[in-house]
Amino acid sequence: MARASSPGSFVAVLTAAALAVVGFLAYQANAGTPVAAPPKAAPSTGPSKAAGGPKKPAVAELPVPSGTGERVVYSLGQKRVWLVAADGAVVRTYPVTPSTVSPRPGEYRVSTRSKSIPGSDGVLVEHVVRFTSVDEIVIGFSAAVNGSTAPPAKKARTGGIRSSRKDGAALWTFATVGVPVVVVA
Numbered sequence: 001m002a003r004a005s006s007p008g009s010f011v012a013v014l015t016a017a018a019l020a021v022v023g024f025l026a027y028q029a030n031a032g033t034p035v036a037a038p039p040k041a042a043p044s045t046g047p048s049k050a051a052g053g054p055k056k057p058a059v060a061e062l063p064v065p066s067g068t069g070e071r072v073v074y075s076l077g078q079k080r081v082w083l084v085a086a087d088g089a090v091v092r093t094y095p096v097t098p099s100t101v102s103p104r105p106g107e108y109r110v111s112t113r114s115k116s117i118p119g120s121d122g123v124l125v126e127h128v129v130r131f132t133s134v135d136e137i138v139i140g141f142s143a144a145v146n147g148s149t150a151p152p153a154k155k156a157r158t159g160g161i162r163s164s165r166k167d168g169a170a171l172w173t174f175a176t177v178g179v180p181v182v183v184v185a
Contacts, residue, residue, distance in 0.1 A: 062082050071182050077184075094164070094167040099139065108183065111132075119158070120158045120159060127168035137159040143164060143169070
């Protein structure tokens with residue numbers, strides 16, 4: 001004759017099953033397998049390794065010193081732009097293709113803007129945000145309408161710092177006339 005299960009046995013089986021599920025979920029978390037969709041990541045400059053875990057994107061750090069308050073920061077060495085809000089928070093960062101003529105490190109201000117013009121290299125550009133000139137070459141940010149971010153010919157003397165069209169549109173919205181542009185080495 002079969003013996004009836006006791007309530008204690010039933011609770012023990014449920015507890016063991018619950019521990020098995022929790023253990024499995026903990027294993028997945030340690031293995032880097034997401035249980036739910038992760039939140040959207042911030043812009044990245046490339047992979048970095050987390051201790052014992054999968055590679056995670058690294059966010060490009062805002063150069064120090066680069067001023068305070070609302071500003072556009074352009075790093076010559078990193079070939080990168082940061083859009084910084086009044087409270088110092090980075091709103092966006094993205095890579096750029098430098099021009100053949102570079103501005104000197106320092107603080108400038110957005111002086112003029114053009115929605116769309118032919119670039120100094122003949123390529124149609126949009127979201128042009130100008131902030132200085134060097135030896136009569138106007139320096140500014142722009143995006144090629146054809147989406148190209150290829151470097152200009154080495155012999156050309158250009159002042160256009162190129163970005164993707166999406167990043168150029170973000171800069172256009174952010175960098176109105178008078179907004180500081182901080183250039184760092």
